[in-house]
Amino acid sequence: MTAKARVLIADDEPHIRRILQFLLQNEGFEVQTAEDGAKALAMIRNWRPDLILLDVMMPYMDGFAVLKNIRDNFDTAHLPVIMLTAKGEVADKVRGLRGGANDYMIKPFDQDELLLRVCNLLNTSQREREANPLTGLPGNRAIERATTGRINSGSEFGFMYIDIDRFKSFNDYYGFSRGDDAISFLANILVSCSQEYGSSTDFIGHVGGDDFVLITEPDCAENIGRKVIEEFDSGIIKLHDSEEAQKGYLQVKDRSGGIRRFPLITLTVALVIDEEGRFNHPAQLSDTMAELKRFGKTMNSSVLVRDRRTGTGDDDFEISEVALVTGAEQDPS
Secondary structure, three states, X not given: OOOOOEEEEEOOOHHHHHHHXXXXXXXXXXXXXXXXXXXXXXXXXXXXXXXXXXXXXXXXXXXXXXXXXXXXXXXOOOOOXXXXXXXXXHHHHHHHHHOOOOEEEEOOOOHHHHHHHHHHHHHHHHHHHHEOOOOOOEOHHHHHHHHHXXXXXXXXXXXXXXXXXXXXXXXXXXXXXXXXXXXXXXXXXXXXXXXXXXXXXXXXXXXXXXXXXXXXXXXXXXXXXXXXXXXXXXXXXXXXXXXXXXXXXXXXXXXOOOEEEEEOOEEEEEEEEEOOOXXXXXXXXXXXXHHHHXXXXXXXXXXXXXXXXXXXXXXXXXXXXXXXXXXXXXXXX
């Protein structure tokens, strides 16, 4: 993030601008400066910084006015802002924070502390921008970075792709709100199972819709997958109405007006253990996951599908079915 992030320094004191510019550029940031509020706003519109160091006392337009303009504009409302001031009054801090400032520093400031605050705020801002709005979990960019990082590290890891089966029929039958409940339910299970059965280095990402990934240590992976399925199957029944839960299926009208029966929603967990640098690129892993998912979705029950292939000729899948409590394994035809 540091090597690419753009930081705008808005301060009317030339020596403060020079010190901050030297400090940030020395750490790999791209830096521009503005000596007053009006020039700061023009720079924000034209240069698109990732973070703003904003002095409170500036000519033509003070920092509070600049901050209000930033927060009132849809294009810039998300920008992280650290307010700078030579004053130590609590009233100024409160006014800045109430106006939408993310942080506050008083001049003269400690250089190491300022750099740490800038880096922390940029990282937090990046996570928030990339997070899925429903679950708060990292999205596709973060997933790609995490996957590429594991592959490039050369260490073994377990990669799971988790997908709700027949989610569209569930969503069509009960509506988007109930569909969101199901997605949030699964996200919470993934987090709790990772915390209880995984490692501190686990990564959970939300691809979108009802699709998730979980990266963990090889010796944790299969147990996590099984626990996820167990908790999903034991709790998802509560998201179905009692009548459908008892019948074990949903009746959904198709595009031609006909009625089709779908088993209740279940889970497919596709698992690959990357051993001995089997994968060189996320695309290779993605292709294997797609194959496993297709195979797993031929089942009516929740299933953990583990790829046992090693690239040495022993090419097969291992299917591990988990007993259902919903009755969704029944064939409603």
